[in-house]
Amino acid sequence: MFETDVVRCRIEGGVAWLELNRPDCLNAMNRPLLRQLLAALERAAVDETVRGVIVSGGGRVFSAGADIRWLSQASPDEVRELARLAVAVTRRIETLGKPVLAALNGDALGGGLEIAEACTLRLAASHARFGHPEVKIGAVAGFGGTTRLPRLIGKGRAAELLLTGRLIDADEACRLGLVNRVTAADRLLAEAQALLDEILAQSPVAVRLSWEALHRGLSLSEDESAALGADYFGLAAQSEDFRVGTRAFLDKQAPKFKGR
Structure with a gap:
């Protein structure tokens, strides 16, 4: 077990469990969280005992997205730097060489959803909601959502979510192909473990x-x-x-x- 300020990690049975840990602000993403998440992914990549990764959120949501309080006073260059750091995180998820599952224990919005979109597979608690509300604050899905969302659900459906900022529930997200499975909240981590075990049983x-x-x-x-x-x-x-x-x-x- 190792723990940082805003990301928790434990390694058990060949699986690195990463938990976003800013529950007091709905796991909003800032530079420390993204840096620590990237560092945890790098450790998982080089640790030969780790065969797969499961990412979840601490508290009642996965992540509400970028830290809007910080964004409201940041300079354009600082915002761009944050987005580029987030893109490095999502790129590392995709290139880890090991399966990365997102266990979406609650709402995954904006940048939080973009982290999930980069994962190999996504499982959602039945009460979770998903969306890209960036346009509602005059922003853009700049952590990779404009690239990955249309690849997951198609250009037209992605355009609707990105341009309206509308939120969808877990069942609709599953119908669209945004998440792979929906399960009861108290079964989510066990289902994620079972699905990862199914993958890890293969070559x-x-x-x-x-x-x-x-x-x-x-x-x-x-x-x-x-x-x-x-x-x-x-x-x-x-x-x-x-x-x-x-x-x-x-x-x-x-x-x-x-x-x-």
Whole structure:
């Protein structure tokens, strides 16, 4: 267990549990929180005992977004610096090389939702709400939301949420594809653990390469993306896990993957 001012982390059973820890201001994001979250992600990336990450919020919400009290008096350069730091965090989530699940224990708004959008998968408590209300304060979803939201739910639906600032409930978020699953609040962390365990039971090599092929392929043409998938298939075939998995299938046994 290690704990910083505004991010808590414990490592248990191969999982790094990261908790945003500014409950008195609804886990609003400022520079210290983003820096500490980035540092926790970097530790998880290099720690060989960590195979996956689950991010949640302390208190009753995941995160209400950027710290508006700070934004109201910050200079444009300071706001841009905050956004670039947040973009570094979301980029690190996507490139961690290990699955990162968002356990959305309550509202995820603005920058908080942008952190979740960068995660591999998202699970939501049934009472949680989601949205990009930035336009309501004269701002833009500058932590990556204008890029990731349309990739998750489509351009038209994303435009509606980004341009109106409307909030949606967990069930609608699931129907749109913004979250993968909705569960009772008291089951959320257990469901996140179970879903991550399901992923971690597979070949770590295949999981990493599948995510990279999917993520990188989104910025390519259909033909280029398909070619990339074929290349990654070839990379996977070079691994010990590929030999273990194919042999176990033929022998009708459960594979024991090595992660290499």
